[in-house]
Structures are given as structure tokens and as C-alpha cells.
Amino acid sequence: MPVGDYDADLASVFSILPRDKAREARDYVAKRLKVAEAAIEDDLAWADFDMSGKPLRGGLSSITDHSTRILPAGTDNPAVAAILDNVARHGLAAGQISWNAKAQMLFWYVPITPSNRDSVGKRRLRGFAVTQLLFSEFLDIFNDESGLTQAEIRTVFQVIGGASLRAAADLDALSYETKRAHLKNACGKLMCSGQRELITKLLGQMVHFISISEGEASHAGFVEPFFARYLSQDARLLSRRLSGGRLVNFVEFGPATGTPVLLCHGVLFALLMRDASPHLAQLGLRVITPIREGYLEIRPTSSLFGQDDLLRQWVDDAHGLIREYIGHPCAVLGNSTGARAAVRLAYEAPGDVTALTLVSPTLLQAETLREGKLGGFFDAVRGLVTNSRLFKAVTWRFKKYYLSEKTCRAALIQLFGGNASDHAVLERPFANGDSSYAMFSDIYTSSLRGVAADFGFDFRSVHQEMQALKMPMSILHGRDDPMLSSAEMSAQLPATLAGKVTTIEGGHFIGATAAETVWDRVADTTG
Known part of the structure; x- marks a missing residue:
């Protein structure tokens, strides 16, 4: 496809960068794509x-x-x-x-x-x-x-x-x-x-x-320093080799003897878990988080494609941990971009999942997201992941810019800064003093495969899977979530699922701003 056919998508994708960086990034990609593939x-x-x-x-x-x-x-x-x-x-x-x-x-x-x-x-x-x-x-x-x-x-x-x-x-x-x-x-x-x-x-x-x-040499070693830096007081990093021979890294939050809940994480899951420990201790919940294939790792950009394999691998990993580590069916929690994988797990392994809770899911939109910069950004990314050359060039630009904490702040404020509660969550540092923007830089630049895969799913297939689920399911959603407002959710969610939604005051990061409410609801699903 000619370069010009992607002009609008490139403009939307880079719109979350500062204006001068966005223009520079568009020019770079356009220049690279005008010459030979090599x-x-x-x-x-x-x-x-x-x-x-x-x-x-x-x-x-x-x-x-x-x-x-x-x-x-x-x-x-x-x-x-x-x-x-x-x-x-x-x-x-x-x-x-x-x-x-x-x-x-x-x-x-x-x-x-x-x-x-x-x-x-x-x-x-x-x-x-x-x-x-x-x-x-x-x-x-x-x-x-x-x-x-x-x-x-x-x-x-x-x-x-x-x-x-x-x-x-x-x-x-x-x-x-x-x-x-x-x-x-x-x-x-x-x-x-x-x-x-x-x-x-x-x-x-x-x-x-x-x-x-x-x-x-560093491929398997990125998970440990990430959690040591941002969640060392709250997380326990473990590895388990499943019966099929695959080694799975996973993280536990909450008391070691607590009731298990399996979490399918999104990009900014560190914000969900940053303040969770007191609530998990009080409720007796142990949140087990397998690190999804494509996240917190170092892999070639060429492996960004064939995205369904990543979803397949995560479902297999989660299924294996439930059977071989937890030992019995448990409640499953899907957060933000991780909601899609949580739904697939529940759909394919209903005998392992007693209940499904989705917190601030980003899989409920129709094929075309709402108008505006945010909607255009996600629509454009989904369009670009189908072209390996184009996505590699775009990825290189984001990789370069997202090494800068300042640029990460500008991008996240573009996406979430319009909501006061989300803005406050982003501005608050972690316990060690590091910022949310430094965390985003670390996870984004080491999770390109996973992020790309999360933009590549078919919304209609997700809706069909959700409607076919037999176990209890609930959706916790921020009233003013900039990713998808309550009104938009009501308009776009299939009617058979509308009754599953509980609206909570706040934006996308209700796991941080309404942590007690969110974890109380999760605990209710484990009874």
C-alpha cells in the first residue's frame, strides 16, 4: 500500500507526542517508507x-x-x-x-x-x-x-x-x-x-x-528489575516450569495463604497494584499475575506479527498455572488491555474459571472508536499493525521517544490528563520516588509485542465470547473513563451484557482511585 494511504493513521498515532516530535516522527516514517524495503x-x-x-x-x-x-x-x-x-x-x-x-x-x-x-x-x-x-x-x-x-x-x-x-x-x-x-x-x-x-x-x-x-543474555532478566524498582514492597516474583516444559514468570500480591485470584494484566497494571496490598491483606486475597507473553521481555521487532500466538500462549500459561500451581478453579480478573485475554481464558477453559471480573476493560468498543484524538490513536494503531514494515518504523520512533520520561508524561497526559482523578494517579510517584512516567517508559519499551497484540483483536469475536460465558461475570467501569465513557459503553455493549456493568465514580484508573470498592467486588466473586 502506498505511503500516502497511511498519512492519516500516522498523524493519529503520533498525535499523543509533543507537536514537534510528532512532526519529526511522521517525517521519519514517511522518508523511510519511500525508499526500498531494506x-x-x-x-x-x-x-x-x-x-x-x-x-x-x-x-x-x-x-x-x-x-x-x-x-x-x-x-x-x-x-x-x-x-x-x-x-x-x-x-x-x-x-x-x-x-x-x-x-x-x-x-x-x-x-x-x-x-x-x-x-x-x-x-x-x-x-x-x-x-x-x-x-x-x-x-x-x-x-x-x-x-x-x-x-x-x-x-x-x-x-x-x-x-x-x-x-x-x-x-x-x-x-x-x-x-x-x-x-x-x-x-x-x-x-x-x-x-x-x-x-x-x-x-x-x-x-x-x-x-x-x-x-x-538479558531476555529473561527484565521482569525482576522492573518489579524490584516499582513494586518491591508489594510483589513476590516467582517462576514455575509447567508440565509441558515451559517456564512461566508470575507475580503474587497479597497474603501467601490468601484466596487465589488470577489477574490478566494490561499495560499500566503497576498502577492497579500499587495501592492494593492493604486491601488484599484485609480481604485475604492472593492475586496471581502471570506475565503475559509479549510483556516485560526483549524480543525482535520481527516477532510482532502472528499476534494470535501471543493470546494462545497466555491462555495456555494461565490454564497451566491454575491446574498445576493453584490446584483448583479460581476467579479471574482482567484489567484494561488484559481484559481480552481474560475473556478468552474464561471462554476456552470454563472449568478453571469460577467468575470473571473486568476492570476498566478496553475491549468493549465497536470496530470504530469514538471521534477525537484518543479514538483516532487506537483506530490508527490497529490499522498499522497489519503492515510489518510500517509498524516497525512506527515502533522505532516510539521506542526512541519513550525512552524519555518527559515524552512519556506528555503522551499519557494526552490520553488520560483530561480526567482529574486519572491525572492525579499519574502524577503520584511510587514508593521509591520513581514516577508513573518512568514506569510507563520501562514497560512500554519492553512490551512492544504484547502492546501490538492487544490492539489487534476483533471486537465482535470478544462480544460473542462474552455472551457465551456461563460463569458469573461483572464489569467495573469508571464513569468518566477517557478510553470509553459510560454513555458510549451503553451504546456499544451488546444488550445481553449491559446488566453486567457497575459504574464507579472516576476515570480509567479506578483500581487506584477506588481501590477499596474494586477489591471488595473482586472478593465477592471468590465466595
């Missing part, structure tokens, strides 16, 4: 060698989400194969860097010493293959305000690889003076006094490639 480049190729030069393994690491796919040394991946060929032709030495004009790649070899909690591996050399397109994306990480032109980026790329200006000029059929002007302009924009300082600065930044290529 221009949406995300993977950093690398290969490991022992100190004698023997190839050990290869890898593709995403600069978007710092994930890694390990490849055998004999892989036919062209970028990894180019590294092996370069080493076979020119040898291998720590610190070696070269630019291959024919392959249009920069090769860089650095010493590393792999280690983990239990052992330290033998020293090895890691070679990176960097294309000009990937180099351009990399420069954007640390020098996003530089305003380098593509001609200047290409010149810098060639010089970093060791090409002389005359050789670069000959290759590009340009005069030496033109190439010299490109380099001089790049030095000025990057605040470097000359070529030597430019090379020193950018090689220092390229050390970031090493941490990106170590993504596989």
Missing part, C-alpha cells in the same frame, strides 16, 4: 571467533529492542556470511576496522569476554557488519539533533571504515572538494574539531553495539 533496517549482524580466528557462532541483534537471534557459524545469512568472508580474506585482529566498498559494509572487530552469573567464558573476538542504513539509524540514537544529511552520513560512514576522502570521492563520482565539504559539515554538526575527533567520538559511541549484541 531501508527499514533493524538488525545488527555479528559473528564470534575464538582467538585463533575460528568462527563460533553468528547473531542478528535488533537495535530497536536489543534482542538477539543466535545463528550457527555456517549460516547463510548474507550479512553474517560477509563477516566470515572478510575474516577469511583479510585475517582477524582486535580493534580492526575496515570498509568494504563492494559490500557497502563497515566491519569492526572487538574483544569480548562472555560471562554470566555462574561463569566467565574464554576471551573471543566479535565482528560486526554495519551497513550504511544501519549506521544512519545508529547515529540517530546518540546524535538525533545533529541534522546530518544522507551525503554527510555516507561520508562519515566511509571515513570511519578507513576509506580516504579521495577513494570515497572516486567511488561516489564526486569531487574531492565535495567530499571534503561533506566531512567538514559533519564535523561541525557533531561538534568535532576535525576528522580525528570525529572518529574518536563515533567509535566510542559504537561500543553500544556490544551491549546490543548481548541481548540474548
Whole structure:
């Protein structure tokens, strides 16, 4: 589909960013999509060698989400194969860097010493293959305000690889003076006094490639620091290997001997659970929260697609925990974007679910959400997830901006700031002093797969599943929820389900502003 066909969706998706960032993000995506498909480049190729030069393994690491796919040394991946060929032709030495004009790649070899909690591996050399397109994306990480032109980026790329200006000029059929002007302009924009300082600065930044290529080591380790940072006083992090062999991470809130309730979480579930502990202790509730597939993890952006697999995996994980950990059927709670998965669990495993409660669900809308910026945002995201190239480009922009707590605040205020109670919840820090916006930055940038999947469901199928449920079901909804007002819910919810709704004073975060009421209602379903 032509780029122009997505203009309206891009404008809506980026509308929650500050105006200047929104315009910049739209321009970036449009520019990337106007060129060849390869221009949406995300993977950093690398290969490991022992100190004698023997190839050990290869890898593709995403600069978007710092994930890694390990490849055998004999892989036919062209970028990894180019590294092996370069080493076979020119040898291998720590610190070696070269630019291959024919392959249009920069090769860089650095010493590393792999280690983990239990052992330290033998020293090895890691070679990176960097294309000009990937180099351009990399420069954007640390020098996003530089305003380098593509001609200047290409010149810098060639010089970093060791090409002389005359050789670069000959290759590009340009005069030496033109190439010299490109380099001089790049030095000025990057605040470097000359070529030597430019090379020193950018090689220092390229050390970031090493941490990106170590993504596989951190894949399973993101859940623990997240809960340690934001909910350490309230949560217990556990892991259990189910009978099928799958390892499931889950978190418990409330007394260890309390009545179990299984929670299917949404994006901002830390706000739901932040003030829950006193109420859970009083009511004797133990909230068990499996970390949904796609959340609090590091995976390649390419795995954003085939979304139904994520829902299938969560249902299987939840079903396994109920059977093998809890040991008997229990009440299930679905919050915000997690409501869809909670409904599917209840629909597919009715024997495991005694009652279903949905708190501030975002799955009740019709196919077209209400008019306005918020509705347009969610409609646009659902439209974009069907195009892998487009969604990757959009994701990269959000990934960049959402690393900024300030930008996260602007985005969340756009979505929820119109409701005073929601605004107050967002502005209140966690117990350790960290803000809700820092929390959002951490969870969003590590949950791209899950967030994308949550936008991809079919509302009609959800309504049909809800109407088919036999167990008790209730919906707790904020009267002024900016995601879906009470009036809109009444108009869009099937008539057979309208009687299930209990309206509570507040906005989307009633789990925080009306915690006692919400948890009392949940406790009623466990009797």
C-alpha cells in the first residue's frame, strides 16, 4: 500500500507526542517508507571467533529492542556470511576496522569476554557488519539533533571504515572538494574539531553495539528489575516450569495463604497494584499475575506479527498455572488491555474459571472508536499493525521517544490528563520516588509485542465470547473513563451484557482511585 494511504493513521498515532516530535516522527516514517524495503533496517549482524580466528557462532541483534537471534557459524545469512568472508580474506585482529566498498559494509572487530552469573567464558573476538542504513539509524540514537544529511552520513560512514576522502570521492563520482565539504559539515554538526575527533567520538559511541549484541543474555532478566524498582514492597516474583516444559514468570500480591485470584494484566497494571496490598491483606486475597507473553521481555521487532500466538500462549500459561500451581478453579480478573485475554481464558477453559471480573476493560468498543484524538490513536494503531514494515518504523520512533520520561508524561497526559482523578494517579510517584512516567517508559519499551497484540483483536469475536460465558461475570467501569465513557459503553455493549456493568465514580484508573470498592467486588466473586 502506498505511503500516502497511511498519512492519516500516522498523524493519529503520533498525535499523543509533543507537536514537534510528532512532526519529526511522521517525517521519519514517511522518508523511510519511500525508499526500498531494506531501508527499514533493524538488525545488527555479528559473528564470534575464538582467538585463533575460528568462527563460533553468528547473531542478528535488533537495535530497536536489543534482542538477539543466535545463528550457527555456517549460516547463510548474507550479512553474517560477509563477516566470515572478510575474516577469511583479510585475517582477524582486535580493534580492526575496515570498509568494504563492494559490500557497502563497515566491519569492526572487538574483544569480548562472555560471562554470566555462574561463569566467565574464554576471551573471543566479535565482528560486526554495519551497513550504511544501519549506521544512519545508529547515529540517530546518540546524535538525533545533529541534522546530518544522507551525503554527510555516507561520508562519515566511509571515513570511519578507513576509506580516504579521495577513494570515497572516486567511488561516489564526486569531487574531492565535495567530499571534503561533506566531512567538514559533519564535523561541525557533531561538534568535532576535525576528522580525528570525529572518529574518536563515533567509535566510542559504537561500543553500544556490544551491549546490543548481548541481548540474548538479558531476555529473561527484565521482569525482576522492573518489579524490584516499582513494586518491591508489594510483589513476590516467582517462576514455575509447567508440565509441558515451559517456564512461566508470575507475580503474587497479597497474603501467601490468601484466596487465589488470577489477574490478566494490561499495560499500566503497576498502577492497579500499587495501592492494593492493604486491601488484599484485609480481604485475604492472593492475586496471581502471570506475565503475559509479549510483556516485560526483549524480543525482535520481527516477532510482532502472528499476534494470535501471543493470546494462545497466555491462555495456555494461565490454564497451566491454575491446574498445576493453584490446584483448583479460581476467579479471574482482567484489567484494561488484559481484559481480552481474560475473556478468552474464561471462554476456552470454563472449568478453571469460577467468575470473571473486568476492570476498566478496553475491549468493549465497536470496530470504530469514538471521534477525537484518543479514538483516532487506537483506530490508527490497529490499522498499522497489519503492515510489518510500517509498524516497525512506527515502533522505532516510539521506542526512541519513550525512552524519555518527559515524552512519556506528555503522551499519557494526552490520553488520560483530561480526567482529574486519572491525572492525579499519574502524577503520584511510587514508593521509591520513581514516577508513573518512568514506569510507563520501562514497560512500554519492553512490551512492544504484547502492546501490538492487544490492539489487534476483533471486537465482535470478544462480544460473542462474552455472551457465551456461563460463569458469573461483572464489569467495573469508571464513569468518566477517557478510553470509553459510560454513555458510549451503553451504546456499544451488546444488550445481553449491559446488566453486567457497575459504574464507579472516576476515570480509567479506578483500581487506584477506588481501590477499596474494586477489591471488595473482586472478593465477592471468590465466595
